[in-house]
Amino acid sequence: MNKKVLYKGCLEPILLKLLHENGRMYGYEITRKVKELTAGELNITEGALYPLLHRLEADGVLEAEMENIGNRVRKYYSLTQNGRKEKVKAVSELENFAQTLQLLLNPKPSF
Amino acid sequence: MNKKVLYKGCLEPILLKLLHENGRMYGYEITRKVKELTAGELNITEGALYPLLHRLEADGVLEAEMENIGNRVRKYYSLTQNGRKEKVKAVSELENFAQTLQLLLNPKPSF
DNA sequence: AAATATACACAAGAATCTTATATATAATCA
DNA sequence: TGATTATATATAAGATTCTTGTGTATATTT
Numbered sequence: 001m002n003k004k005v006l007y008k009g010c011l012e013p014i015l016l017k018l019l020h021e022n023g024r025m026y027g028y029e030i031t032r033k034v035k036e037l038t039a040g041e042l043n044i045t046e047g048a049l050y051p052l053l054h055r056l057e058a059d060g061v062l063e064a065e066m067e068n069i070g071n072r073v074r075k076y077y078s079l080t081q082n083g084r085k086e087k088v089k090a091v092s093e094l095e096n097f098a099q100t101l102q103l104l105l106n107p108k109p110s111f
Numbered sequence: 112m113n114k115k116v117l118y119k120g121c122l123e124p125i126l127l128k129l130l131h132e133n134g135r136m137y138g139y140e141i142t143r144k145v146k147e148l149t150a151g152e153l154n155i156t157e158g159a160l161y162p163l164l165h166r167l168e169a170d171g172v173l174e175a176e177m178e179n180i181g182n183r184v185r186k187y188y189s190l191t192q193n194g195r196k197e198k199v200k201a202v203s204e205l206e207n208f209a210q211t212l213q214l215l216l217n218p219k220p221s222f
Numbered sequence: 223a224a225a226t227a228t229a230c231a232c233a234a235g236a237a238t239c240t241t242a243t244a245t246a247t248a249a250t251c252a
Numbered sequence: 253t254g255a256t257t258a259t260a261t262a263t264a265a266g267a268t269t270c271t272t273g274t275g276t277a278t279a280t281t282t
Binding site for chain 4: 008009011045047048051052071
């Protein structure tokens with residue numbers, strides 16, 4: 001993507017779903033994973049991702065642990081108990097939205 | 112919808128597609144049509160719709176004509192020639208986005 | 223040695239929507 | 253008949269979410 005706005009609001013459910021599936025991930029890894037899953041279509045920018053990660057950590061949805069990789073510090077994020085609940089809610093909303101989009105793009109013929 | 116943000120950015124392609132299919136429509140009609148097509152899921156608010164209509168008219172994507180219905184004035188919008196081009200572009204971006212969403216929601220198993 | 227990949231982070235600004243409000247007519251309901 | 257709901261357009265203030273640009277630093281590839 002990266003074209004216009006479009007996927008605004010979808011980042012959070014996408015993130016929570018990824019963390020649920022992968023257990024724990026760090027920021028850079030998340031951007032790579034999303035790019036890979038979407039065949040290069042969706043590039044999450046750092047300016048969007050890191051503020052979101054910080055907000056979700058502050059809200060108790062995510063928890064973070066630092067890890068030393070060589071000389072570097074890597075910050076792993078994972079869902080809290082509350083985060084797992086949030087994930088269910090957010091993803092079901094996104095699925096619902098995806099279906100709604102389909103209704104608009106391919107309306108059922110009414111005859 | 113109306114729940115969170117989510118469909119941000121999708122309004123313009125949806126609108127252009129509707130106008131393409133229906134020839135001409137007025138604001139209130141558009142809000143009803145979207146609600147109908149999405150089984151009540153997506154409610155376009157006036158605060159989102161009217162500014163968008165005005166912007167697209169100013170940009171030469173839409174043209175408007177007033178019509179008197181009883182004592183009331185109704186404003187019909189339709190696509191300009193340029194608008195029809197814009198419609199193709201915007202809708203194909205939205206379709207692409209919908210597919211990208213599917214990739215994230217139902218990733219292809221990699222084995 | 224330079225460029226690219228890895229890794230995190232923030233600030234300013236743009237874009238898009240929500241909520242609230244305003245106006246006015248027409249139809250329905252109690 | 254008075255109140256509510258539906259029809260119809262419109263604007264303003266504010267919230268949210270993202271993009272773009274910038275900064276720092278290490279590791280790897282060319």
